[in-house]
Amino acid sequence: MLLKKKKKEEENVSSSLPPGPRNLPLIGNLHQLGDLPHQSLHRLSHEYGPLMFLKLGSVPTLVVSSADMVREIFRKHDRVFSDRPILYAGRSSLTIAPTWLLPPMASTGEKFYDKVIEENLDPMRHKPMHEDLVDILLRVQKDPSQAISFSNEQIKGVLTDMFIAGTDTSSATLVWTMAELIRNPSAMNKAQNEVRKVVKGKGNVEESDLTRFVYLKSLVKESLRLHPPAPLLVPRETIESCKVLGYDVPAQTRVFISAMSIGRDPKSWENPNEFQPERFFNSGDIEFKGQNFEFLPFRIGRRGCPGTSLALLLVELALANLLYWFDWRLPEGMRAEDMNMEEAFALAFLCFGNSTKSTSKIKEMGWVDKLVCAKCELPHGRDMMDLGLRGFKVDME
Numbered sequence: 001m002l003l004k005k006k007k008k009e010e011e012n013v014s015s016s017l018p019p020g021p022r023n024l025p026l027i028g029n030l031h032q033l034g035d036l037p038h039q040s041l042h043r044l045s046h047e048y049g050p051l052m053f054l055k056l057g058s059v060p061t062l063v064v065s066s067a068d069m070v071r072e073i074f075r076k077h078d079r080v081f082s083d084r085p086i087l088y089a090g091r092s093s094l095t096i097a098p099t100w101l102l103p104p105m106a107s108t109g110e111k112f113y114d115k116v117i118e119e120n121l122d123p124m125r126h127k128p129m130h131e132d133l134v135d136i137l138l139r140v141q142k143d144p145s146q147a148i149s150f151s152n153e154q155i156k157g158v159l160t161d162m163f164i165a166g167t168d169t170s171s172a173t174l175v176w177t178m179a180e181l182i183r184n185p186s187a188m189n190k191a192q193n194e195v196r197k198v199v200k201g202k203g204n205v206e207e208s209d210l211t212r213f214v215y216l217k218s219l220v221k222e223s224l225r226l227h228p229p230a231p232l233l234v235p236r237e238t239i240e241s242c243k244v245l246g247y248d249v250p251a252q253t254r255v256f257i258s259a260m261s262i263g264r265d266p267k268s269w270e271n272p273n274e275f276q277p278e279r280f281f282n283s284g285d286i287e288f289k290g291q292n293f294e295f296l297p298f299r300i301g302r303r304g305c306p307g308t309s310l311a312l313l314l315v316e317l318a319l320a321n322l323l324y325w326f327d328w329r330l331p332e333g334m335r336a337e338d339m340n341m342e343e344a345f346a347l348a349f350l351c352f353g354n355s356t357k358s359t360s361k362i363k364e365m366g367w368v369d370k371l372v373c374a375k376c377e378l379p380h381g382r383d384m385m386d387l388g389l390r391g392f393k394v395d396m397e
């Protein structure tokens with residue numbers, strides 16, 4: 001064992017760096033990433049351990065893939081590991097979107113947000129009852145008493161961030177949860193009973209009902225454990241060099257925290273690959289605040305997703321409405337085991353190194369179209385999705 005570890009260590013240029021695969025000139029380890037980098041890194045970490053060092057092109061990169069290692073790092077070096085690579089910082093304060101990567105989208109987005117800002121500034125505009133996000137940003141921008149100042153460009157950057165970081169992640173969570181429910185009829189029954197009991201004849205699930213859904217919340221957590229939409233979180237970068245368990249971690253090392261490996265780590269979770277919402281049931285202990293190192297779909301330490309509450313609200317509300325309104329089942333002859341649960345590359349714009357990769361999504365969404373409404377016996381899975389997603393839209397507006 002010791003010898004094996006020694007051999008692995010020797011594969012790195014300097015033995016004081018954490019273990020990792022040998023890298024090639026120029027490309028480093030890029031050739032080992034494949035179509036689904038989070039899965040390739042997960043496999044590699046089985047070989048090299050939960051603190052793995054590699055090079056993506058010339059970029060020194062650290063992959064952290066166990067709760068224990070995350071604990072070790074973030075208890076001691078939270079600040080050092082809280083920066084983002086420079087490629088995220090070009091545009092706005094929060095930016096996770098390297099807009100230069102997607103020129104056509106970026107310019108379309110630019111025009112769109114120009115129009116939004118223009119409309120909000122129009123003195124003839126009908127004043128809505130509540131200020132929207134753009135109104136608030138424009139108000140703060142003009143207020144001389146505010147300590148911060150920012151340009152229209154930065155407002156556009158913030159709106160882009162929210163759009164990019166918020167939409168695909170939330171819908172992927174909803175879709176994975178639906179898929180798991182279809183494969184687990186007893187969980188589906190429990191969730192449906194809970195929602196229908198709480199809402200009983202009201203006709204619609206409302207935001208105020210959400211606090212009463214204990215089982216439904218555990219479903220969403222379990223889905224995020226197994227299928228985190230940002231399986232490597234969003235890349236961090238070390239501010240300065242530091243030592244982790246005696247290994248050197250250089251300054252400006254890119255850091256991927258493998259939320260996916262951590263969520264399926266058998267040391268932290270019993271039957272880690274099984275969908276068992278009960279593990280979270282009534283457990284107020286395991287939360288999204290980044291302090292439960294075995295469960296990190298939204299954040300770790302001081303830096304994390306500012307949209308967590310909104311995301312949970314959107315997903316829970318959509319899911320509850322879908323459970324309230326529909327009995328879901330697959331068409332005759334199609335078995336739950338036949339559903340394709342493979343992940344596929346999906347453009348969710350979370351940036352992985354120098355290319356856009358990848359929140360994980362179910363490979364073939366064909367089954368969504370085939371979902372049958374038990375009341376009218378017609379396949380209208382798409383309508384169901386629309387209903388859920390309309391919930392998103394209404395709330396986002």
Ligand code: HEM
Nearest residue numbers: 162165166169170230233234298299300303304305307311
């Ligand atoms: C299920 C839905 C979502 C998931 C799983 C998710 C997950 C994440 C993760 C893992 C990060 C990086 C955290 C880290 O490095 O520690 C992040 C960052 C971010 N998220 Fe989310 N997110 C979701 C929804 C949203 C929504 C709805 C919004 C806003 C409307 C949003 C806005 C952002 C922004 C702006 C950042 C960058 C923050 C920074 O760089 O400091 N996210 N998200």
